[in-house]
Each structure stands twice: as C-alpha cells, then as structure tokens.
Amino acid sequence: MMTDVTSMPAQGGTLSSWDDDPVLTVEHLTMRFGGLVAVNDLSFNVGRGDITALIGPNGAGKTTVFNCVTGFYKPTEGRIVMRHGRNVPESLIASVTNSGEQHHHEDGSGVFLLERMPDFMISRRAKVARTFQNIRLFAGMTVLENLLVAQHNPLMVASNFTIGGLIGLPGYKKSRAESIDKAVYWMEQVRLIDRADDPAGDLPYGAQRRLEIARAMCTDPHLLCLDEPAAGLNPRESAELNELLQFIRQKHGTSILLIEHDMGVVMQISDHIVVLDYGEKISDGDAEFVRNDPKVIAAYLGVEDEEEVEEVLEEDAALAAGKSVGEAPGEDSPERPLGTTQTDVTGDESGPVPKSAELDPIPPAAAASAAALGEPADGPAADAAQTPMAGALSTARDGRPDKLTRISGIGPVNEHKLNAHGIFHFDQIAAWTAEDVKQAESYLAFDGRIAREDWVGQARQLAAGEDTEFSRREDRKTSPRDPNGKGGAK
Amino acid sequence: MTSTDNQPANLNRPEGAQVKREERLAAPNRPTGRPGSSAHPLAAALKDSVIAALLVAVLGFFFFAIRTEIAPGGLDVTTRWMLWIVSILVVFFGRLLIQVFILDEQSRGLKIAVSAALVAALTAIFVINSSPGDRIGSVIFGVLIGLAAVGLVAAFAHFRGNEKAASSIAVPGLGKWLGRALFVFALVLPFFFTYFFPARDRQFIDLAILIMTYIMLGWGLNIVVGLAGLLDLGYVAFYAVGAYSFALLSTHYEFIGFWVALPLAGILAAFWGVILGFPVLRLRGDYLAIVTLAFGEIIRVVLLNWYQFTGGPDGISGIPKPTLFGLEFKRGEGGFADFFGMDYDSIQRFIFLYYIIFVLAILTNIITMRLRKMPIGRAWEALREDEIACRSLGINTTNTKLTAFATGAMFGGFAGSFFATRQGFISPESFTFLESAIILAIVVLGGLGSQIGVVIASVAMIGGIELLRNLDFLQAVFGTGFDPTQYRMLIFGLAMVLIMVWKPRGLVSSREPSAVYKEKKTIGADMVAQGEGH
Structure with missing residues (x-):
C-alpha cells in the first residue's frame, strides 16, 4: 500500500549530501520562450529523502523549472534525470542517454530521462507527482473521488482496462477496496476524513491545499513537487503543512521539491535551498549558507539595502523559531540561527518515530x-x-x-x-x-x-x-x- | 456525522429569474415590490401588464390585424381584428398573472380577483367565437381553460417557492422512484396502449419507439458531453454510420441479419469515433464544437455524393426487418403469429421493435452507469473537471478522450442500425444537423451527465413536438382561421427557452458521486464543471 521507507533523511552530515545520492538531477537546463530565456543553464541536485526548496523573486523561473521537471514544458536544452533506488551508476545514465530511450529500469532501480517523457508518463513511470500554484482539484467530485482518480493507473490494470471490471471480476473488486483504503489513509493523514463525501470545491482553502498534496501522494511518488504549498495559508495552517511534509518525507521516504515564497516555511523545513534569479542559479546550499549569501540578499532586496535585509531575515528567523517550538522538542536555544539547526531537528525527530x-x-x-x-x-x-x-x-x-x-x-x-x-x-x-x-x-x-x-x-x-x-x-x-x-x- | 451541517450551503444558488425574484423579496417594501411605486399593490402590476399589452398591440397590428392577400386585380387587405384583440388580451392577462403570482407576490384576495378576471375574459372570448347553439359548452370550456392557466402559474410559483426544500430533500429519493416508475411503465408500455387505446395503439407505440431511440442517443451522447465534457455537435454522424453499416451489410450479404449487423455497426461507429477523436484531441471550447459539427456534415455530404456506394440521395431501401430467432413478423406460414398459434396482427411487429430498442437503451444505461464507477469513467469526469490535473496524475488524456468518443459513438451506431431496420429505408436526409441539435438539446435540457434527465427531456421534447400537433382547441380561442400546427415549433422553442431560464443547468443538474465513503450526498451543479465548449 505504501512505499516502504527506503531511506531516512540525510543526517546532518556533509554540506553536499544531496550531491552524494540525488534522486533528481537537473543538468544544464535551458528553457526559451521565443526570445525570452526563462531558465538559463541551470543545474542542481535534489537529494534522496531531502526537502529541497526552490526560491527566488517573482519571475525568476521557478515554476518553469517545475513545469520542465514534470513534463508540462519540453526544455529547450538540458537533461533531467530521475533515479529510482540508491547508487544508480553514472555509466547506466550515460548509456540510456545515448541509446535514445526514455527510461530504463530493472528490479528496484531505474533511470528516467524526464525531458524525453510526456507529462503523464512522468507521473506514471518516473513517479514524480506535483501540485499546482493555483489549486487544481476536481471541484465537482468528492474528496474520496479525487483520491481515487489519482490511483487511476493501478486501477485500470486491475480492471483489465475496464473489461474485467465491467463484467465484475473479483480481482478488480479487491483492488478497488484497496484503493479506497489508501484514500482513507490519506484522508486521515490530512484530516479530511469527515469530509470524504463532500465535493472538493466546497472545502476551505487550506483543506484544498492539503487535499491536493494527499492526491499527489496517492500516486505513490518518489519525488513530490509542490508549487507554493503555503500560499494563502494562515500561520497555523502553514505550521500544519510543515508537519505534513515532514511526515511524508519520513514515513514514505518521499523526497520533496518545493517552490515557496514564505521564508519562514522555507528556512524551517528545507534541507537544501536553490535560489534562482532571472533564470539562473545564484546560490545553492543549506539554509544557513543561503541566508548569508550576499548574492541572495542582493537579489531579494537590492544591493544597497543590505542592512534592511539583515533585519528582515532576522525577523523571519524569529518568526520561524517561534513556530517551531512546538514541534522541535530537542531544541533548547531558539535564538540559535535556524539554518544550522534544521538538520539536527529532523535528526532528532526521526529517532522516536x-x-x-x-x-x-x-x-x-x-x-x-x-x-x-x-x-x-x-x-x-x-x-x-x-x-x-x-x-x-x-x-x-x-x-x-x-x-x-x-x-x-x-x-x-x-x-x-x-x-x-x-x-x-x-x-x-x-x-x-x-x-x-x-x-x-x-x-x-x-x-x-x-x-x-x-x-x-x-x-x-x-x-x-x-x-x-x-x-x-x-x-x-x-x-x-x-x-x-x-x-x-x- | 458532522456532515449534515456541512452540506454545501450554495447547493441552490439562485440563477436566472430566481435571482430577480429573490432580490424583490428582499426589498424592504415587499407588498408593492418596487420602491417608489404607487401605494396600491395592483397598480404597479396593472401598469406593467398594460405596457406589455400595448407592445403587443403595436407589433401585432401588422402581423395579426392586417393581412394582404393576392386577389384578382391586385392586392386585397383583409383584417383579423379578433385575432389581434385576443393576442393582446392573452399577453395582458399572462403578464398580470406572472406579476401577481411570481414576480411580486401579492395578497390572496388580489390573486383571486385577477384569476377571476382572467377566467371571465377567456369565457367571454369563447362565447363570442362560438356559434349561438353552443354557448353553454363554450362557457364551460372557457372556465376550464382559464382555471388551468391560473393553476399552471400558481403551481409554478408554488414550486419555485419550495424549490430549496424540494431539491435538497425530496429530489434524491424522488429521482430514484421516478426512475423505477418510468422503468416499470416502459416495460409494460406496449400492452398498456394496446389495452387502453386499441384504436390508436400503433401510433402511440410508434411514438414510444421514437422517444426510446432518442433516449438511447441521448445516453450515448451523454458519455461524451456530460461525462467527458467534450462538446460534440456532430453526433448524428455515428448514428448515420451505424444505419448505413447495417443497411449496406444486410443488402449486400444475404446472411447478415439485424442481430449480426448490430455489433458490427457498433464497432464501425466506434472506429469512426476514434477517427473523429484524433483531430479534435488538441482542440478546446468553440473550436472543438466547430470541428465536430464539420465532421457530422462531412459524413452526410459523403453519403449524399458517393452514389455508387451509398445510393446518394436515393438512399437504401429494402433493409430487412429484425427476426425473433429466425421468426419473421409476417402473415401466414412460418411467421411469428403462426408459430405461436396466434392471429396475425401488424401491431406485433411494432411491439417487437419497441422491445428491441428498449433492451438496447437499458443496456446503454447499465453500461454507462457501470462505467461511471470504473476508473475510466472517473477519469472521464476528472477530464471534464480539469485536464491538466489529470495529466499530472498520470492519466493518459489522449486515450481517455478517445475511449469516450468511441463508447459514445458505439451506442450511436447501435441506435443507427435500429433506425435502419425500423424504417426499412434510409437516406442522408435523416441525418441532418438538426438531428445532432435535437440530441444535444435533449442532453443539455435534461442536465449534463444525468441519465434520468435525458429520459425526461426526451419525453418532453419528442413527445412534446408530437403533442403540439394536436392543438385544434386553440382554434376556439383565436378563431377558425387559425392553423395551430404552424405555431408548433414556435411554442416548442418558447417552452425550451423558458425551461432554460428556469433551470439553466438542465432539469436534473446535480451530480451523484461515483464512490461513497460514509454518506451519499448529491453535488450541486455550481460545483460541477461543464467541460469544453460550454
């Protein structure tokens, strides 16, 4: 039913833990729309089991990167490699690239070249799920139905592509019951079980965001891409969102790539942050590194206002620290810079779970x-x-x-x-x-x-x-x- | 469950005319309806009605009152004052009734007074129009018609007042029971007519066959338009493919009868559904509608011009009739009646045809209802709600759309081959755009995605058109020179406009969920997307 926990999050080890065992590698990605270069020669790694944040000012090309990764855009240049299983050899990736195939997989491990695959195959085979900046739920269908639609492909196979299901074969009935169990599990995780039979369009905004994440998780993804998951949420709701993301990462071993504007959320939960500006990567590292990177500060608030920047970021940090008190029992010094504590905090939490x-x-x-x-x-x-x-x-x-x-x-x-x-x-x-x-x-x-x-x-x-x-x-x-x-x- | 108080609050969001009414009801000086109008409640309503009547007087003067006819030696002007006056009065009282009963809810006394005036006026008209020896009959007739009109408006007003309660409580159960009642009636329908209307049973059963054909076509199109949300204006093409497949196969090959040709026709139509599906996969909205419309016309034009193959405008005749396990419905030796030792009666063949289309239609319904609960059916509905989200969940939208087109087309093909065998003769004339429009109107009028809605709309539309042929009583109102059949389509169109104003999303607009966890709740129309091209 669930993906087994294949790996625990990277323990606060070396700075480049995401380079050691990446689940997704973006190499020299370039996306041009006519004359406009939205993304220029971008390379970064998403570590297995990490929460990776993609940040940047408005129009920096974050959503374009997302659309390239999930196949909604075909990149102009570059390679996007999704790996299933640990330690996929580089030679295999090179041979798949040269063979002209879209993907190659054998028991447990696989290589998927996302730039070659159509969008629905990326979700189906490469196991990359996504949510949308402007929520895209099936508003006229119930919460339960939304989660069942997400399990379309296994159910299609179970129903012998409708024929078996239509004549009522027992195999389909069994997998239908399983799919409902899975939907119920996720409704419980996002606390929507009481609204299972209500249309998704009737849910309040925060619940719709949670439902969209649950729906994406019903596809059993290895990588979950979230486009501004905290947009429009109140502080309490975004604290809950943090919990949900930590839960997904720890219990299901799903790596998370997210775009977010809310620096409180980003600094608090991300293991790894990639900063974009004008389609180019300007910084790449953990929260502490990125927060002190002068290029990032310049990009966000202009070069002259460095003093102000510091202030703003301090405030963010204080806010984030206040939020994290409840869920970080091991943390005894809230005034400690946040970026450095994050890996420790997750390490603490992963213990008793x-x-x-x-x-x-x-x-x-x-x-x-x-x-x-x-x-x-x-x-x-x-x-x-x-x-x-x-x-x-x-x-x-x-x-x-x-x-x-x-x-x-x-x-x-x-x-x-x-x-x-x-x-x-x-x-x-x-x-x-x-x-x-x-x-x-x-x-x-x-x-x-x-x-x-x-x-x-x-x-x-x-x-x-x-x-x-x-x-x-x-x-x-x-x-x-x-x-x-x-x-x-x- | 807490869910009872979580019911979508806007399940019955007022739409169209209802908004207007609720605004008026909310207005502070409710009795007069409008602020600043005169003190007497009747005055505003009367003024409004007089204005409407004046408009009719001016317009109707040229259309009704004066008529030029070609007479020997030039044009001759004839006048029809009675028709003119009656139409003014009809509009005046109609407007008054609507004002008093629906728009500005008035006091009971006023309602009775207006109703009495209407009945009196109608009776007077009947009396003037009738011959002297027939006075009493026309008085009774006038009173009856007047009361019927008042009752209709009052019932409408009452129903609208209770609409909230009615649709949230009664309708779910009502829909189920209505469906069952209709099913039982449809099951015994031929015997009902042969028993109670032996003189006109053939006519009625023929009409029932026609309605049932449209129900089946509506259900087929409902898959494409209602579930998958792809607006198809060329559905008649598949109807034509089914009909011509059967006609050509059976006239060229002796051994192919109706029962062999039926699945073949369905498969061929499904194949053409896929052929149509491919070019329209990438289209959205209006463009999708236009291409499907063009496809329907292409099929018809090819049938019309490929003379060697389809017989062109001459059509194909001599299409064999269906048999019951080889028993033909004919007089004499070896026929159905002879085999079972009954007397031959031509009605037997009609009853048999009725049951064929009945079984086909029920089959269509069962398969559609089952498909809705399958992953593919859910994917169709998800596609209607949000195509991009579907793709992000790994659903192959190309295949999903093509299966919707193919499944819908297949049922169209079945209905087409039934049409061919029932008529015995087909020509491209039967497959014009008007047919597509009627089928689509049935689906839209019934409510997109609603199976019972299609049944109600088919009965109302196909049955309604036939009913309007028998409007001779209107001659009593408008004088003997009035030909009611000429106004058949006018009245029909007006009725459709009124229904769509009253229920903009069709008669049954709510959606039943395809999977239920604890408690089944119908989903209001305002939540459900309409797909492409609406």
Missing part, C-alpha cells in the same frame, strides 16, 4: 499539530501517549470490545487510537467528564468535536443497549467502506 504508521497510536503529524495549535508543551497533548485516559482498561472486558464506530464521529482510525489508550466500551466514554473530553480532544487533535457530536450522549445510549440513528445506519452496512454504498446508507 516508529517504523510503521499503521501501528502507531498517534500519528506524529496529529500529535504535533495539536501541539502547534498552542497547547502547552507539557499539557495532555505532549504526553498523551504515556498518560492513560480516564477509566482506561488494559484489555477489553471478556476480550470483546464494543464497536466504537457506532458512535457518529468515531471512524476506524479513532477507534484504533481509543483502543490503544484503553477505551474499549461505550460505558467508558459515557462516563467521561468535561475534563476527560478535553483531554481526549486534545490528543485526537479535534478541538471541540467530541462535545459537538455528543459522543458521551451517544455512548450513554449505546451502553444502555439502545440504538442511535447513526448506529442503526452503521449496523446496516455490510462493509463501511463499500465504495458504491451498496447495502450502505441508502
């Missing part, structure tokens, strides 16, 4: 975003994993837990999380006090939802053996994840 997302009772994104929402760091959110919840049991009584999903608002994931904390029965939830509700909310990262949906009231009814309207509907379903709702809530 469990290997499998499925077994993890609290996804780090959820827990950390709860922390980022301004909960005190030593509050219930931070140590929820250790503190048992009120009336927790070590196992279900008689080994038979109640089906908590019969409460409206509790999905399979929340049920799992609650079980992990010793909540197995309706009467346990029914006995929750206001304090307990608050604690549960903060740890499930739902503000106010438990009270709003009246879990306690529902649980009381269910514990007494009565049915609620929702539980009756839930019971009628043969399978809660039946995509066509056959036998479901009709």
Whole structure:
C-alpha cells in the first residue's frame, strides 16, 4: 500500500549530501520562450529523502523549472534525470542517454530521462507527482473521488482496462477496496476524513491545499513537487503543512521539491535551498549558507539595502523559531540561527518515530499539530501517549470490545487510537467528564468535536443497549467502506 | 456525522429569474415590490401588464390585424381584428398573472380577483367565437381553460417557492422512484396502449419507439458531453454510420441479419469515433464544437455524393426487418403469429421493435452507469473537471478522450442500425444537423451527465413536438382561421427557452458521486464543471 521507507533523511552530515545520492538531477537546463530565456543553464541536485526548496523573486523561473521537471514544458536544452533506488551508476545514465530511450529500469532501480517523457508518463513511470500554484482539484467530485482518480493507473490494470471490471471480476473488486483504503489513509493523514463525501470545491482553502498534496501522494511518488504549498495559508495552517511534509518525507521516504515564497516555511523545513534569479542559479546550499549569501540578499532586496535585509531575515528567523517550538522538542536555544539547526531537528525527530504508521497510536503529524495549535508543551497533548485516559482498561472486558464506530464521529482510525489508550466500551466514554473530553480532544487533535457530536450522549445510549440513528445506519452496512454504498446508507 | 451541517450551503444558488425574484423579496417594501411605486399593490402590476399589452398591440397590428392577400386585380387587405384583440388580451392577462403570482407576490384576495378576471375574459372570448347553439359548452370550456392557466402559474410559483426544500430533500429519493416508475411503465408500455387505446395503439407505440431511440442517443451522447465534457455537435454522424453499416451489410450479404449487423455497426461507429477523436484531441471550447459539427456534415455530404456506394440521395431501401430467432413478423406460414398459434396482427411487429430498442437503451444505461464507477469513467469526469490535473496524475488524456468518443459513438451506431431496420429505408436526409441539435438539446435540457434527465427531456421534447400537433382547441380561442400546427415549433422553442431560464443547468443538474465513503450526498451543479465548449 505504501512505499516502504527506503531511506531516512540525510543526517546532518556533509554540506553536499544531496550531491552524494540525488534522486533528481537537473543538468544544464535551458528553457526559451521565443526570445525570452526563462531558465538559463541551470543545474542542481535534489537529494534522496531531502526537502529541497526552490526560491527566488517573482519571475525568476521557478515554476518553469517545475513545469520542465514534470513534463508540462519540453526544455529547450538540458537533461533531467530521475533515479529510482540508491547508487544508480553514472555509466547506466550515460548509456540510456545515448541509446535514445526514455527510461530504463530493472528490479528496484531505474533511470528516467524526464525531458524525453510526456507529462503523464512522468507521473506514471518516473513517479514524480506535483501540485499546482493555483489549486487544481476536481471541484465537482468528492474528496474520496479525487483520491481515487489519482490511483487511476493501478486501477485500470486491475480492471483489465475496464473489461474485467465491467463484467465484475473479483480481482478488480479487491483492488478497488484497496484503493479506497489508501484514500482513507490519506484522508486521515490530512484530516479530511469527515469530509470524504463532500465535493472538493466546497472545502476551505487550506483543506484544498492539503487535499491536493494527499492526491499527489496517492500516486505513490518518489519525488513530490509542490508549487507554493503555503500560499494563502494562515500561520497555523502553514505550521500544519510543515508537519505534513515532514511526515511524508519520513514515513514514505518521499523526497520533496518545493517552490515557496514564505521564508519562514522555507528556512524551517528545507534541507537544501536553490535560489534562482532571472533564470539562473545564484546560490545553492543549506539554509544557513543561503541566508548569508550576499548574492541572495542582493537579489531579494537590492544591493544597497543590505542592512534592511539583515533585519528582515532576522525577523523571519524569529518568526520561524517561534513556530517551531512546538514541534522541535530537542531544541533548547531558539535564538540559535535556524539554518544550522534544521538538520539536527529532523535528526532528532526521526529517532522516536516508529517504523510503521499503521501501528502507531498517534500519528506524529496529529500529535504535533495539536501541539502547534498552542497547547502547552507539557499539557495532555505532549504526553498523551504515556498518560492513560480516564477509566482506561488494559484489555477489553471478556476480550470483546464494543464497536466504537457506532458512535457518529468515531471512524476506524479513532477507534484504533481509543483502543490503544484503553477505551474499549461505550460505558467508558459515557462516563467521561468535561475534563476527560478535553483531554481526549486534545490528543485526537479535534478541538471541540467530541462535545459537538455528543459522543458521551451517544455512548450513554449505546451502553444502555439502545440504538442511535447513526448506529442503526452503521449496523446496516455490510462493509463501511463499500465504495458504491451498496447495502450502505441508502 | 458532522456532515449534515456541512452540506454545501450554495447547493441552490439562485440563477436566472430566481435571482430577480429573490432580490424583490428582499426589498424592504415587499407588498408593492418596487420602491417608489404607487401605494396600491395592483397598480404597479396593472401598469406593467398594460405596457406589455400595448407592445403587443403595436407589433401585432401588422402581423395579426392586417393581412394582404393576392386577389384578382391586385392586392386585397383583409383584417383579423379578433385575432389581434385576443393576442393582446392573452399577453395582458399572462403578464398580470406572472406579476401577481411570481414576480411580486401579492395578497390572496388580489390573486383571486385577477384569476377571476382572467377566467371571465377567456369565457367571454369563447362565447363570442362560438356559434349561438353552443354557448353553454363554450362557457364551460372557457372556465376550464382559464382555471388551468391560473393553476399552471400558481403551481409554478408554488414550486419555485419550495424549490430549496424540494431539491435538497425530496429530489434524491424522488429521482430514484421516478426512475423505477418510468422503468416499470416502459416495460409494460406496449400492452398498456394496446389495452387502453386499441384504436390508436400503433401510433402511440410508434411514438414510444421514437422517444426510446432518442433516449438511447441521448445516453450515448451523454458519455461524451456530460461525462467527458467534450462538446460534440456532430453526433448524428455515428448514428448515420451505424444505419448505413447495417443497411449496406444486410443488402449486400444475404446472411447478415439485424442481430449480426448490430455489433458490427457498433464497432464501425466506434472506429469512426476514434477517427473523429484524433483531430479534435488538441482542440478546446468553440473550436472543438466547430470541428465536430464539420465532421457530422462531412459524413452526410459523403453519403449524399458517393452514389455508387451509398445510393446518394436515393438512399437504401429494402433493409430487412429484425427476426425473433429466425421468426419473421409476417402473415401466414412460418411467421411469428403462426408459430405461436396466434392471429396475425401488424401491431406485433411494432411491439417487437419497441422491445428491441428498449433492451438496447437499458443496456446503454447499465453500461454507462457501470462505467461511471470504473476508473475510466472517473477519469472521464476528472477530464471534464480539469485536464491538466489529470495529466499530472498520470492519466493518459489522449486515450481517455478517445475511449469516450468511441463508447459514445458505439451506442450511436447501435441506435443507427435500429433506425435502419425500423424504417426499412434510409437516406442522408435523416441525418441532418438538426438531428445532432435535437440530441444535444435533449442532453443539455435534461442536465449534463444525468441519465434520468435525458429520459425526461426526451419525453418532453419528442413527445412534446408530437403533442403540439394536436392543438385544434386553440382554434376556439383565436378563431377558425387559425392553423395551430404552424405555431408548433414556435411554442416548442418558447417552452425550451423558458425551461432554460428556469433551470439553466438542465432539469436534473446535480451530480451523484461515483464512490461513497460514509454518506451519499448529491453535488450541486455550481460545483460541477461543464467541460469544453460550454
């Protein structure tokens, strides 16, 4: 279902870790539109498992580079190499280049020359996914449908190119169920599971951005290209975005290439920054290096205003530091220059993260975003994993837990999380006090939802053996994840 | 679920005339409707109606009242004052009714007063027009027609008032039940007509066959226009390819009957769908529409001019009739009636034809509904929503568009070969642009992408045109010199304009999601993209 974690992010080692094991190499890329040179002889590497940022003033050619990498433009000159697997020999790349083929791959490793491939093949074969500066969702389709469209190619194969699916072969049914599981997984990661059946166009802006990232991730990419993912997000939302990107990189081993204007976001999360100006690379290095590079300062604010630049960047750094307090427990000196700390921070975080997302009772994104929402760091959110919840049991009584999903608002994931904390029965939830509700909310990262949906009231009814309207509907379903709702809530 | 309160708030965003009405309702001095108008609520409405009536009086004077005819020795002027006066009155009362009931919601008393005046006026007209011995009948007729008109407007106003409630609560269930009811009725339709209307059963079943053909064509085109969002103005080309494939195959090769030729015609039409698909792959919007229009015309012109192959304007005749496992529907030995020991009746063949097109249409519907839930169907809809996003997700948009064209064309081809076998004779005359326009109008009127909408629109359009042939009662209103069939298309066009003003995105404009996680919610039309060329 998920890409295995093939590599952990580069630990804060040498400056050029991205040159040692690049996932994407852009070499001498030039893009001309008539007489206009949008990108001129640009070369850079994107390290495997890194978050690489592409920054530059407006019109510097960032989006053009993106469009070249993802195949929406055919570059005028240059080579763009995507590598699957570690240590692809240079000789193989050279031989593929000379052979005139688009790509070459054998078990586990592969070489893809993106400048030769049409856009949809880049997504399908080279596993490069992208999002757009102006969000491009399928607005009239539901959130679930958006994520299913992203799994088009494996589903087409599973349905024997529609023929098998049309006559109802079992293989298709199985992979359809799997594709829905995957969609559900991503909806949970981006906290859109409650809006699964709403049209994407109805979502608020921040949720649309998250959905677009989830949709791109449903294609199982090796490289995720994000075009201004934080544009239009409020500080809280962009902090959540950071968490999501860290999660994607760590759990799925997906390398990330992003364009961003928000320096706070860039400095905070990037392992590697490439700066463009007038289509040329003016700086390339980690955040600390780029921030102190006089060329970058000149490009951003003009040569004369160096003093001001320093000030602005200081402010950015302070802002970013403030944001990162919640999610960087290892950081004890917020006044430290940010660029240098970043690799350390990610190193710290990658330690305690469990290997499998499925077994993890609290996804780090959820827990950390709860922390980022301004909960005190030593509050219930931070140590929820250790503190048992009120009336927790070590196992279900008689080994038979109640089906908590019969409460409206509790999905399979929340049920799992609650079980992990010793909540197995309706009467346990029914006995929750206001304090307990608050604690549960903060740890499930739902503000106010438990009270709003009246879990306690529902649980009381269910514990007494009565049915609620929702539980009756839930019971009628043969399978809660039946995509066509056959036998479901009709 | 929290989702109930997350329902799209703008599911019923007012459009067209409804906006105007809501603005008026929101205005502070509601009874009079307009600020600054006179105190009496009726005055504004009357003034408006008088202006409308005056306009008709001026325009109608030249069109209705005065008529020049060629008489021996020059032109002769005849007058038709009655027609003129009646048309003024119709406009006056029509406008008044709309004002009182719909635009400026007035008090109950006023509504009754206006309705009574209308009924009285209508009755008076009938009485004046009728012969002296027929007075009582015409009074009853006038009252009935007047009440019907008032009822229609009132029902319209009432329905619009409740539209929000109706479309968000009743319609999802209603659509399902309406679909089932229509299906059951369609299943027993031939026997319904032979039992209840034995004198006119042939006419009615023939009409049902025609409507069913258009339903099938509408469903086929719905794949291309409604799902994939590719505006196709030349759909009739595939209808023609299907019809000519069957006609040529069956007239040249003895052994090819309807059932063998049917799949062949579908495959050939799908092939031509792909041929059309290639040049239009890169086109968008208006350009796509123009090229598909040209394609439709090219096919027709080739059929018209390739005399040796297609018979040109003479067409192809002697196309064999379909058989039931080899049993022909003919009189005497070896026929269907003889085999089953029944009396021969020509209606049997019509019933058989009806069931063929019924099965074909239902097959089209089932396949389309299943395809919608397949990855390819979802890709079609995604293509309509955003082609660039599709490509970024690894969807081969070329193949996706071509499959949409091919699938739509295939159903068009099936319908075409049915048309050929039903008529027994085809010529290029049957495949003009008007046919494409009617099929497209059915899809648009029904609501892009809606299967039940296509059914309703087909019945309304094809059935409606036929119904308008029987407008003899209008002679009672406008005098005996009035030929209602001449106004058939005028009335029909007016009705279509009104429907589109009332429901700009078609009769059934909401979209059903193809996959459901917890709770099925219909998606409002304002969310759904319309694709290219709209």
